[in-house]
Amino acid sequence: MDQKARIQQIFAMEERYTQIEHSFLALQVAFEAWRGLIPQFKQLMDYYMRYLAKMLSIPCIMIKGRLHLICCVRQLRS
Numbered sequence: 732m733d734q735k736a737r738i739q740q741i742f743a744m745e746e747r748y749t750q751i752e753h754s755f756l757a758l759q760v761a762f763e764a765w766r767g768l769i770p771q772f773k774q775l776m777d778y779y780m781r782y783l784a785k786m787l788s789i790p791c792i793m794i795k796g797r798l799h800l801i802c803c804v805r806q807l808r809s
Contacts, residue, residue, distance in 0.1 A: 751783070751786070751787060754783055755783075755794075755798070758776070758779060758780070758783070758798060759798060761776075762776060762798060780794045780795060780798070
């Protein structure tokens, strides 16, 4: 792989990870804003976490764990 192709690959990976991070932040905000307000919310969250897990090729439990950790840290800060 030449240097130009490698640089393009790195930029593509960085863009993907930025999108993933934005997805995590959106998920966190949604979780905090709507938790418990609508009965279908848990189903929507589970669906979205499965989607992220598939996109990242990682187990869904890792996403749930990270989301739980973020929420716990936010609660401790407030």
